[in-house]
Amino acid sequence: MIDQELYTKGGDLEKLGLGFDGPGKVFLVRGMSSFKGSGAGAFIKQKFGRREIDSFYGFNTNPQIADLKKGIDLFRNENYQIIIAIGGGSVIDMAKLISVFAHQSGDIENYVLGNKKISDKKTPLLAIPTTAGSGAEATHFSVLYIDKNKYSVACNALLPNYVYLTSEFSKNAGPYLTACAGIDAFSQAIESVWSVLGNNESLKYALEAISIIWDNLHKAVHLNSTGAKKQMAIASNLAGKAINISKTTAPHALSYSFTSYYSIPH
Structure with missing residues (x-):
């Protein structure tokens, strides 16, 4: 498993040692309106504005294989030093998939369906x-849809190398998005608790996430509390760490069809 580096202060990003002021190009995977509305666009400009950046956006909220192939084709046109994903779970999942599948050969479907082993190159x-909510930054699997069927692609290389965890981009998020994201994290933590694949470490992460969400979700949704949203970001990451070990269970699998056929967020 990749040794992930977690950063919680903007100034810490300069410690990555990847030459962020150097000549290497950045492949940015991002959302659309949320990129500007959340302040993510201004953040990227401030932190990485001196780098040459190519952006990939406009893909489906539920990552489709056709979108992934477009992203890979765009990525392969240049030589990029790093991929930056800034957005919600779908954006991060898409970036994780591009970071790995751009280095695989043959049809992507064969890897997704388990017919071919995914290499660790990324x-x-x-x-x-x-x-x-999603905790996608803390897991070694990503969601991908093929013909309305949802697949969870798993391999160690999918875990992001670096994470910048902050609540500064959720300040402008409305009650509905905040609630949906918070319930997603809460549900994942609960599933991790009862998962037969869990262990003491995943249980510790899950119980801490549940406690934090229980104390802060109402304040984050109804009061737009900055402190509560900061705690929710931590809880989401903890829930992600929990399911990274235990995986999710039947309720999560059941939600796939609701999302595919009725556009109900899970």
């Missing part, structure tokens, strides 16, 4: 979540 990835 482009380094910095994940910056703008919502507090």
